[in-house]
Amino acid sequence: MLKISELYVYPVKSLGRIELQSATLSETGFEYDRYWMLADKNGKHITQREEPKLALFQVALSQDSLLVTYKESTIEIKLENPTLKEPILVSVFKEKVEAIKEEQVVNEWFSDLLGKQVYLVRQSSTEKRWVKQNNEARILFQDGAQYLIIGDSSLDDLNSKLPSPIKMNRFRPNIVFAGGSPFIEDQWKKIKINETTFEITKSCARCTVTTVNQETGEKGEEPLKTLSQYRLSERKIWFGRYLKLIDSKDYTIAVGDEISVM
Numbered sequence: 302m303l304k305i306s307e308l309y310v311y312p313v314k315s316l317g318r319i320e321l322q323s324a325t326l327s328e329t330g331f332e333y334d335r336y337w338m339l340a341d342k343n344g345k346h347i348t349q350r351e352e353p354k355l356a357l358f359q360v361a362l363s364q365d366s367l368l369v370t371y372k373e374s375t376i377e378i379k380l381e382n383p384t385l386k387e388p389i390l391v392s393v394f395k396e397k398v399e400a401i402k403e404e405q406v407v408n409e410w411f412s413d414l415l416g417k418q419v420y421l422v423r424q425s426s427t428e429k430r431w432v433k434q435n436n437e438a439r440i441l442f443q444d445g446a447q448y449l450i451i452g453d454s455s456l457d458d459l460n461s462k463l464p465s466p467i468k469m470n471r472f473r474p475n476i477v478f479a480g481g482s483p484f485i486e487d488q489w490k491k492i493k494i495n496e497t498t499f500e501i502t503k504s505c506a507r508c509t510v511t512t513v514n515q516e517t518g519e520k521g522e523e524p525l526k527t528l529s530q531y532r533l534s535e536r537k538i539w540f541g542r543y544l545k546l547i548d549s550k551d552y553t554i555a556v557g558d559e560i561s562v563m
Contacts, residue, residue, distance in 0.1 A: 302480050302559060303478050303479070303480040303481050303485075303559065303560040303561075303562070304478060304479050304480060304557055304558065304559050304560065305476060305477070305478050305479075305494065305554065305555065305556050305557060305558045305560065306453055306477050306478055306479040306556065307320065307469070307474075307476075307477035307556065308320070308321040308322070308323070308324045308331075308475065308476060308477070308554070308555070308556055309321065309473070309474060309475055309477075310324065310331040310332070310333060310334045310475070311334055311335055311360075311473060312333045312334070312335070312336050312337060312360050312362060312367055313335075313336075313337040313338065313339070313358070313360060313367075313369065313421070314335045314337065314338040314339070314346065314348065314442045314443075315338075315339070315347070315348035315349045315352075315355045315510070316339075316355055316356075316358040316359075316360055316369065317356070317357075317358055317359040317360050317515075318360075318470065318473065319360060319361065319362060321556075322555060322556050323553055323554065323555035323556070324475075324553065324554055324555070325552060325553055326497060326546060326549055326552040326553065326554065327546075327552070328439050328447075328546060329439050329440050329441050329443075329447060330440065330441065330443060330447040330448055330475065331448070331475055333362060333367075333380075334441070334443070334475065335440075335441045335442040335443045336423060336424070336441055336442070337367070337378070337403075337421055337422065337423050337442070338391065338393070338400070338421075338422055338423075338442040339355075339411060339419050339420070339421055339422075340389065340391045340392075340400070340419065340420050340422055341417065341418065341419055341420075342417075342418040342419075342420075344389055344390050344391040344392055345391070345392050346391060346392060346393050346394075346442070347415075347419060348510060349510045349513045350508060350509050350510055352415060353513045353518045353519065353520045354415075354518045355518075356513050356514070356515045356516075356517075356518045357371060357372075357517075357518045358370070358371045359371075362380075365379065365380050365381070366378060366379055366380060367379075367380060371414055374410070374414070376406075376407055376410045376411075378403060378407055378421070382403075382404075384404075385401050385402070385403065385404070385423070386401070387401065387402045388400070388401055388402075388425065389401070389402050389420060389422060391422055393430075393442060393444075394444070396430070396433075398424065398428055398430055398442075399424075399425040399427070399428045400422035400423060400424055400425055400428070401422060401423055401424075401425050402420050402421075402422055403420070403421040403422065403423065407421050408420045408421060424441050424442065432445055432446055432447070432502065432545070433445055437545075438502070438545045438546075445543070446502055446503070446505075446543030446544065446545065447543075447544060447545055447546055448475045448476060448499065448543065448544035448545075448546070449472075449473070449474045449475050449476070449505060449541050449542070449543055449544070450474060450475065450476040450477070450478065450486060450541065450542050450544055451469065451472055451474040451476075451477055451478075451486065451540070451541040451542075452477070452478050452479075452480075452481055452483070452484070452485060452486050453469075453477060453478065453479045453480075454479075454480070454481055454482055454483045454484075454485065455483050455484050455485075455486070455540065455541075456469050456472075457483065458483035458484070459524055459527065459528065459540075462527050462530075462531075463523055463524060463527050464523070465523075467523065467524055468515065470515040471510075471511045471512075471513070471514075471515060471524065472505075472507070472511060472540060472541055473510070474541055476544075476554075478560055486501075486541070486542045487504065487539075487542065489501045489542065489562055490563070491547070491562075491563040492544075492560055492561065492562055492563060493560070493561045493563055494554045494558050494559070494560055494561075495551070495553075495554060495558050495559075496549060496550035496551055497546070497548070497549035497550070497551075497552070497554060498546075498547040498548050498549070498563070499544040499545065499546060499547060500544065500545045500547050501542050501543065501544060501545075502543045502544065502545050503542070503543050504539040504540075504541070504542055504543070505539065505540060505541040505542065505543055506537040506538065506539060507525065507528065507537075507538045507539070507540050507541075509525065511524055511525060511540075512524070512525055525538060528540060
């Protein structure tokens with residue numbers, strides 16, 4: 302039996318995660334997943350690839366605000382803010398996207414902590430960004446898919462080969478499941494969770510973000526060094542699978558829900 306063991310949302314791209322017991326689904330991923338992103342003065346997106354310390358920025362959602370905390374300092378960002386009007390053209394890898402800057406006090410807070418001019422942005426309400434080569438799957442600031450799923454057994458298999466075990470948070474999944482053999486998710490084409498159907502769109506190619514310890518912000522060689530020995534194909538390292546929402550009756554899933562392979 303396959304069951305959801307963990308659920309996570311990442312409101313700000315490359316910052317900390319929020320663990321959920323139940324999640325609200327949408328056509329762009331979990332509600333508020335990658336709703337915000339940091340960009341430099343040229344509009345280039347900023348992630349843990351360039352700034353590993355972003356792992357130490359913790360986030361929380363209240364009824365009407367996002368709270369971001371770094372060490373002893375916290376900033377509050379309104380979920381809905383009709384006063385925001387200043388547009389900026391940002392890049393997510395090679396893709397250009399229109400976004401809206403947050404208030405100056407928010408941008409100054411992040412800039413001071415990172416030691417350079419940065420902006421926290423949210424996607425413009427008029428912007429429609431789609432998964433590459435799939436104009437039916439809309440996303441916000443995700444790398445390239447609505448949802449990411451990984452099995453506990455896959456991580457257990459990796460940890461059995463590593464010098465020191467690592468946590469699932471290195472891979473930043475939305476859905477983690479228990480049961481099945483290692484990498485059983487590689488075989489899936491469609492799955493159903495309760496009354497929701499997902500299509501597997503592709504495997505996830507991993508980058509150096511996985512080498513950042515999410516508790517310390519320190520960067521190393523693992524797990525990419527070990528994964529390259531048995532998960533390398535087409536010059537990429539694969540770990541986890543991307544999902545696209547096909548249809549849903551109630552648009553919610555929860556920890557403990559059973560996964561049916563179609």
